[in-house]
Amino acid sequence: MTMDDIEERRRRLRGRNWAVFAALIGLVALFYLVTIVRMGGF
Protein backbone atom coordinates (compact mmCIF):
# COMPACT_ATOMS: atom_id res chain seq x y z
CA MET A 1 0.00 0.00 0.00
CA THR A 2 1.47 3.34 -1.10
CA MET A 3 1.25 6.65 0.76
CA ASP A 4 -1.31 7.78 -1.79
CA ASP A 5 -3.46 4.73 -0.99
CA ILE A 6 -3.22 5.42 2.73
CA GLU A 7 -4.24 9.05 2.22
CA GLU A 8 -7.10 8.02 -0.08
CA ARG A 9 -8.25 5.45 2.48
CA ARG A 10 -8.24 8.12 5.22
CA ARG A 11 -10.18 10.51 3.00
CA ARG A 12 -12.85 7.92 2.24
CA LEU A 13 -13.13 6.86 5.87
CA ARG A 14 -13.55 10.50 6.88
CA GLY A 15 -16.31 10.88 4.27
CA ARG A 16 -18.12 7.78 5.56
CA ASN A 17 -17.84 9.02 9.16
CA TRP A 18 -19.37 12.37 8.24
CA ALA A 19 -22.20 10.58 6.41
CA VAL A 20 -22.95 8.41 9.47
CA PHE A 21 -22.81 11.51 11.70
CA ALA A 22 -25.25 13.37 9.44
CA ALA A 23 -27.59 10.35 9.37
CA LEU A 24 -27.58 10.10 13.17
CA ILE A 25 -28.24 13.82 13.62
CA GLY A 26 -31.04 13.55 11.06
CA LEU A 27 -32.55 10.60 12.92
CA VAL A 28 -32.46 12.45 16.25
CA ALA A 29 -34.14 15.50 14.69
CA LEU A 30 -36.70 13.23 13.01
CA PHE A 31 -37.60 11.46 16.25
CA TYR A 32 -37.86 14.80 18.06
CA LEU A 33 -40.20 16.30 15.46
CA VAL A 34 -42.30 13.12 15.12
CA THR A 35 -42.71 12.99 18.90
CA ILE A 36 -43.88 16.63 18.99
CA VAL A 37 -46.39 15.98 16.19
CA ARG A 38 -47.67 12.72 17.71
CA MET A 39 -48.13 14.46 21.07
CA GLY A 40 -50.28 17.04 19.33
CA GLY A 41 -47.80 19.90 19.57
CA PHE A 42 -48.50 21.07 16.00
Added chain:
Amino acid sequence: MTDITVQKVTGATAGDFIELLKPRVMSLVVFTGFAGMVVAPGHLHPLLACVAVLCIAVGAGASGAINMWYDRDIDAVMARTARRPIPSGRVAPDEALAFGVILAVAAVVVMGLAVNWAAAAILALATLFYVFVYTIWLKRRTPQNIVIGGAAGAFPPMIGWAAVTGGVDLPSVLLFLLIFLWTPPHFWALALFRSGDYARAGVPMLPVVEGPETTKRQMLLYTLLLVPVAAAPWWVGIAGPLYLAGSLVLGAMFVWCAVRVLRGADDKPAKQMFGFSILYLFLLFALLVGEHVMPGGV
Protein backbone atom coordinates in the same frame (compact mmCIF):
# COMPACT_ATOMS: atom_id res chain seq x y z
CA MET B 1 -2.08 -2.45 -9.39
CA THR B 2 -5.53 -2.66 -11.02
CA ASP B 3 -8.40 -0.25 -10.32
CA ILE B 4 -10.28 -2.91 -8.37
CA THR B 5 -7.28 -3.64 -6.14
CA VAL B 6 -6.89 0.08 -5.44
CA GLN B 7 -10.57 0.28 -4.54
CA LYS B 8 -10.32 -2.72 -2.22
CA VAL B 9 -7.29 -1.21 -0.50
CA THR B 10 -8.81 2.25 -0.12
CA GLY B 11 -12.34 1.19 0.93
CA ALA B 12 -15.82 2.34 -0.03
CA THR B 13 -17.05 5.92 -0.22
CA ALA B 14 -20.42 7.08 1.14
CA GLY B 15 -21.48 7.34 -2.52
CA ASP B 16 -20.83 3.62 -3.00
CA PHE B 17 -23.32 2.88 -0.21
CA ILE B 18 -25.84 5.25 -1.79
CA GLU B 19 -25.39 3.31 -5.06
CA LEU B 20 -26.33 0.10 -3.22
CA LEU B 21 -29.79 1.62 -2.67
CA LYS B 22 -30.49 1.70 -6.45
CA PRO B 23 -31.52 5.40 -6.42
CA ARG B 24 -33.03 5.35 -9.92
CA VAL B 25 -35.37 2.46 -9.09
CA MET B 26 -36.11 4.12 -5.76
CA SER B 27 -37.36 7.33 -7.42
CA LEU B 28 -40.28 5.59 -9.19
CA VAL B 29 -41.09 3.60 -6.04
CA VAL B 30 -41.19 6.79 -3.97
CA PHE B 31 -43.36 8.58 -6.51
CA THR B 32 -45.96 5.78 -6.66
CA GLY B 33 -45.96 5.57 -2.85
CA PHE B 34 -46.48 9.32 -2.65
CA ALA B 35 -49.34 9.05 -5.15
CA GLY B 36 -51.00 6.41 -2.95
CA MET B 37 -50.92 8.88 -0.06
CA VAL B 38 -52.29 11.78 -2.12
CA VAL B 39 -55.29 9.87 -3.49
CA ALA B 40 -56.18 8.18 -0.20
CA PRO B 41 -59.18 9.62 1.67
CA GLY B 42 -58.27 11.29 4.96
CA HIS B 43 -55.51 13.48 6.26
CA LEU B 44 -51.94 12.86 7.37
CA HIS B 45 -49.77 15.52 8.99
CA PRO B 46 -47.25 16.78 6.37
CA LEU B 47 -44.29 15.81 8.54
CA LEU B 48 -45.64 12.28 9.02
CA ALA B 49 -46.31 12.10 5.27
CA CYS B 50 -42.63 13.01 4.67
CA VAL B 51 -41.59 10.31 7.16
CA ALA B 52 -43.78 7.77 5.34
CA VAL B 53 -42.19 8.68 1.99
CA LEU B 54 -38.72 8.48 3.57
CA CYS B 55 -39.49 5.03 5.02
CA ILE B 56 -40.77 3.79 1.65
CA ALA B 57 -37.58 5.10 0.00
CA VAL B 58 -35.27 3.59 2.62
CA GLY B 59 -37.16 0.28 2.64
CA ALA B 60 -36.95 0.03 -1.16
CA GLY B 61 -33.27 0.97 -1.10
CA ALA B 62 -32.52 -1.58 1.62
CA SER B 63 -34.20 -4.30 -0.46
CA GLY B 64 -31.99 -3.26 -3.37
CA ALA B 65 -28.86 -3.48 -1.22
CA ILE B 66 -29.75 -6.98 0.00
CA ASN B 67 -30.54 -7.96 -3.59
CA MET B 68 -27.11 -6.74 -4.69
CA TRP B 69 -25.51 -8.75 -1.87
CA TYR B 70 -27.28 -11.97 -2.90
CA ASP B 71 -26.82 -11.48 -6.65
CA ARG B 72 -23.16 -10.42 -6.51
CA ASP B 73 -22.06 -13.56 -8.40
CA ILE B 74 -24.39 -13.02 -11.36
CA ASP B 75 -23.94 -9.23 -11.28
CA ALA B 76 -20.22 -9.79 -11.89
CA VAL B 77 -20.83 -11.58 -15.20
CA MET B 78 -23.48 -9.22 -16.58
CA ALA B 79 -22.28 -6.12 -18.44
CA ARG B 80 -25.18 -4.01 -17.07
CA THR B 81 -24.38 -4.79 -13.44
CA ALA B 82 -20.63 -5.57 -13.37
CA ARG B 83 -19.78 -2.05 -12.19
CA ARG B 84 -22.07 -2.21 -9.16
CA PRO B 85 -20.30 -1.59 -5.82
CA ILE B 86 -19.95 -5.25 -4.75
CA PRO B 87 -18.80 -6.96 -7.99
CA SER B 88 -16.40 -4.10 -8.68
CA GLY B 89 -14.87 -4.61 -5.22
CA ARG B 90 -15.75 -1.18 -3.79
CA VAL B 91 -18.00 -2.53 -1.01
CA ALA B 92 -17.45 -5.78 0.88
CA PRO B 93 -20.44 -8.20 0.65
CA ASP B 94 -20.83 -8.41 4.45
CA GLU B 95 -20.93 -4.63 4.74
CA ALA B 96 -23.61 -4.44 2.03
CA LEU B 97 -25.74 -7.08 3.76
CA ALA B 98 -25.45 -5.39 7.16
CA PHE B 99 -26.23 -2.01 5.59
CA GLY B 100 -29.35 -3.40 3.87
CA VAL B 101 -30.69 -5.28 6.89
CA ILE B 102 -30.19 -2.35 9.28
CA LEU B 103 -31.92 0.07 6.91
CA ALA B 104 -34.80 -2.36 6.23
CA VAL B 105 -35.48 -2.87 9.93
CA ALA B 106 -35.11 0.86 10.65
CA ALA B 107 -37.56 1.78 7.87
CA VAL B 108 -40.24 -0.60 9.17
CA VAL B 109 -39.80 0.41 12.83
CA VAL B 110 -39.85 4.15 12.10
CA MET B 111 -42.91 3.72 9.83
CA GLY B 112 -44.69 1.82 12.61
CA LEU B 113 -43.80 4.25 15.39
CA ALA B 114 -44.28 7.48 13.45
CA VAL B 115 -47.13 6.67 11.03
CA ASN B 116 -49.01 3.42 11.70
CA TRP B 117 -48.36 -0.31 11.93
CA ALA B 118 -50.56 -1.23 8.95
CA ALA B 119 -48.26 0.72 6.62
CA ALA B 120 -45.23 -0.72 8.45
CA ALA B 121 -46.56 -4.28 7.99
CA ILE B 122 -47.04 -3.80 4.23
CA LEU B 123 -43.57 -2.23 3.98
CA ALA B 124 -42.12 -5.26 5.81
CA LEU B 125 -44.08 -7.59 3.52
CA ALA B 126 -42.79 -5.80 0.40
CA THR B 127 -39.18 -6.02 1.62
CA LEU B 128 -39.43 -9.68 2.62
CA PHE B 129 -41.21 -10.51 -0.64
CA TYR B 130 -38.50 -8.83 -2.73
CA VAL B 131 -35.66 -10.48 -0.86
CA PHE B 132 -36.96 -13.99 -0.16
CA VAL B 133 -39.62 -14.63 -2.81
CA TYR B 134 -38.14 -12.76 -5.78
CA THR B 135 -34.37 -12.59 -5.22
CA ILE B 136 -33.65 -15.84 -3.41
CA TRP B 137 -36.47 -18.14 -4.54
CA LEU B 138 -37.79 -17.20 -7.99
CA LYS B 139 -35.16 -15.19 -9.87
CA ARG B 140 -32.85 -18.09 -10.68
CA ARG B 141 -35.53 -20.78 -10.94
CA THR B 142 -38.36 -19.73 -13.23
CA PRO B 143 -39.03 -17.49 -16.24
CA GLN B 144 -42.09 -16.26 -14.30
CA ASN B 145 -39.67 -14.65 -11.80
CA ILE B 146 -40.56 -11.05 -12.57
CA VAL B 147 -44.29 -11.79 -12.96
CA ILE B 148 -44.68 -13.06 -9.39
CA GLY B 149 -41.71 -11.15 -7.98
CA GLY B 150 -43.03 -7.98 -9.56
CA ALA B 151 -45.56 -7.82 -6.74
CA ALA B 152 -42.81 -6.46 -4.50
CA GLY B 153 -42.54 -3.33 -6.61
CA ALA B 154 -46.32 -2.94 -6.69
CA PHE B 155 -46.72 -2.46 -2.93
CA PRO B 156 -45.64 1.24 -2.57
CA PRO B 157 -49.01 2.87 -3.47
CA MET B 158 -50.65 0.42 -1.07
CA ILE B 159 -48.18 1.49 1.65
CA GLY B 160 -48.89 5.15 0.93
CA TRP B 161 -52.64 4.50 1.07
CA ALA B 162 -52.31 2.58 4.36
CA ALA B 163 -50.19 5.40 5.82
CA VAL B 164 -53.20 7.70 5.48
CA THR B 165 -56.14 5.34 6.05
CA GLY B 166 -54.58 2.73 8.32
CA GLY B 167 -55.84 -0.11 6.11
CA VAL B 168 -56.15 -1.76 2.70
CA ASP B 169 -59.09 -0.91 0.42
CA LEU B 170 -60.17 -1.73 -3.13
CA PRO B 171 -58.63 1.40 -4.72
CA SER B 172 -55.23 0.63 -3.20
CA VAL B 173 -55.49 -2.97 -4.45
CA LEU B 174 -56.21 -1.59 -7.94
CA LEU B 175 -53.10 0.61 -7.79
CA PHE B 176 -51.16 -2.48 -6.73
CA LEU B 177 -52.62 -4.43 -9.67
CA LEU B 178 -51.72 -1.62 -12.08
CA ILE B 179 -48.01 -1.82 -11.24
CA PHE B 180 -48.18 -5.62 -11.03
CA LEU B 181 -49.40 -5.84 -14.64
CA TRP B 182 -47.03 -3.11 -15.82
CA THR B 183 -43.94 -4.95 -14.53
CA PRO B 184 -43.78 -7.89 -17.01
CA PRO B 185 -43.81 -5.81 -20.24
CA HIS B 186 -41.43 -3.31 -18.62
CA PHE B 187 -38.93 -5.91 -17.47
CA TRP B 188 -39.21 -8.23 -20.49
CA ALA B 189 -38.50 -5.27 -22.79
CA LEU B 190 -35.18 -4.92 -20.94
CA ALA B 191 -34.62 -8.68 -20.95
CA LEU B 192 -35.13 -8.81 -24.74
CA PHE B 193 -32.18 -6.58 -25.50
CA ARG B 194 -30.12 -7.93 -22.59
CA SER B 195 -30.90 -11.61 -23.12
CA GLY B 196 -27.23 -12.44 -23.80
CA ASP B 197 -26.30 -11.02 -20.40
CA TYR B 198 -29.00 -13.04 -18.64
CA ALA B 199 -28.08 -16.22 -20.52
CA ARG B 200 -24.41 -15.81 -19.55
CA ALA B 201 -25.40 -15.35 -15.90
CA GLY B 202 -27.77 -18.34 -16.00
CA VAL B 203 -30.84 -16.29 -15.09
CA PRO B 204 -33.89 -17.95 -16.72
CA MET B 205 -35.56 -14.81 -18.05
CA LEU B 206 -38.42 -15.49 -20.48
CA PRO B 207 -36.47 -14.49 -23.65
CA VAL B 208 -33.66 -16.86 -22.62
CA VAL B 209 -35.92 -19.84 -21.83
CA GLU B 210 -38.84 -19.45 -24.25
CA GLY B 211 -37.27 -17.22 -26.90
CA PRO B 212 -38.07 -13.70 -28.09
CA GLU B 213 -41.29 -14.50 -29.97
CA THR B 214 -43.08 -15.99 -26.94
CA THR B 215 -41.81 -13.10 -24.83
CA LYS B 216 -43.13 -10.52 -27.28
CA ARG B 217 -46.58 -12.17 -27.34
CA GLN B 218 -46.66 -12.27 -23.53
CA MET B 219 -45.66 -8.60 -23.41
CA LEU B 220 -48.56 -7.67 -25.68
CA LEU B 221 -50.96 -9.76 -23.58
CA TYR B 222 -49.94 -8.06 -20.32
CA THR B 223 -50.06 -4.63 -21.97
CA LEU B 224 -53.62 -5.29 -23.18
CA LEU B 225 -54.62 -6.43 -19.69
CA LEU B 226 -53.03 -3.31 -18.24
CA VAL B 227 -55.17 -0.81 -20.19
CA PRO B 228 -58.53 -1.50 -18.43
CA VAL B 229 -56.82 -1.89 -15.04
CA ALA B 230 -55.06 1.45 -15.52
CA ALA B 231 -58.46 3.04 -16.17
CA ALA B 232 -59.99 1.41 -13.07
CA PRO B 233 -59.08 4.22 -10.62
CA TRP B 234 -61.69 6.30 -12.45
CA TRP B 235 -64.35 3.57 -11.92
CA VAL B 236 -63.73 3.46 -8.17
CA GLY B 237 -63.79 7.23 -7.86
CA ILE B 238 -60.19 8.07 -6.97
CA ALA B 239 -59.51 9.62 -10.37
CA GLY B 240 -61.38 12.00 -12.65
CA PRO B 241 -62.02 12.26 -16.40
CA LEU B 242 -58.60 13.79 -17.09
CA TYR B 243 -56.93 10.70 -15.65
CA LEU B 244 -59.30 8.41 -17.56
CA ALA B 245 -58.51 10.11 -20.87
CA GLY B 246 -54.79 10.16 -20.09
CA SER B 247 -54.72 6.50 -19.10
CA LEU B 248 -56.48 5.48 -22.31
CA VAL B 249 -54.17 7.55 -24.52
CA LEU B 250 -51.05 6.35 -22.70
CA GLY B 251 -52.41 2.78 -22.75
CA ALA B 252 -52.93 2.97 -26.52
CA MET B 253 -49.34 4.20 -26.91
CA PHE B 254 -48.05 1.39 -24.69
CA VAL B 255 -50.00 -1.20 -26.72
CA TRP B 256 -48.58 0.34 -29.90
CA CYS B 257 -45.08 -0.06 -28.45
CA ALA B 258 -45.81 -3.74 -27.71
CA VAL B 259 -47.12 -4.27 -31.26
CA ARG B 260 -43.95 -2.68 -32.67
CA VAL B 261 -41.85 -4.99 -30.47
CA LEU B 262 -43.85 -7.98 -31.74
CA ARG B 263 -43.30 -6.97 -35.38
CA GLY B 264 -39.71 -5.78 -34.97
CA ALA B 265 -36.72 -7.89 -35.86
CA ASP B 266 -34.06 -5.93 -33.95
CA ASP B 267 -33.64 -4.56 -30.40
CA LYS B 268 -34.65 -0.98 -31.14
CA PRO B 269 -38.44 -1.31 -30.47
CA ALA B 270 -37.73 -3.16 -27.20
CA LYS B 271 -35.35 -0.41 -26.07
CA GLN B 272 -37.96 2.20 -26.95
CA MET B 273 -40.67 0.27 -25.12
CA PHE B 274 -38.49 -0.02 -22.02
CA GLY B 275 -37.94 3.74 -22.00
CA PHE B 276 -41.61 4.46 -22.64
CA SER B 277 -42.74 2.04 -19.91
CA ILE B 278 -41.01 4.19 -17.27
CA LEU B 279 -42.52 7.36 -18.71
CA TYR B 280 -45.93 5.64 -18.89
CA LEU B 281 -46.02 4.78 -15.20
CA PHE B 282 -44.65 8.16 -14.18
CA LEU B 283 -47.23 10.06 -16.26
CA LEU B 284 -50.09 7.86 -15.09
CA PHE B 285 -49.33 8.52 -11.42
CA ALA B 286 -48.58 12.19 -12.16
CA LEU B 287 -52.10 12.50 -13.63
CA LEU B 288 -53.52 10.81 -10.56
CA VAL B 289 -51.67 13.22 -8.24
CA GLY B 290 -52.31 16.24 -10.47
CA GLU B 291 -56.06 15.79 -10.43
CA HIS B 292 -56.06 15.65 -6.64
CA VAL B 293 -53.91 18.69 -6.03
CA MET B 294 -55.32 21.05 -8.66
CA PRO B 295 -58.14 23.37 -7.57
CA GLY B 296 -61.55 21.73 -7.97
CA GLY B 297 -59.88 18.35 -8.50
CA VAL B 298 -61.09 14.90 -7.43
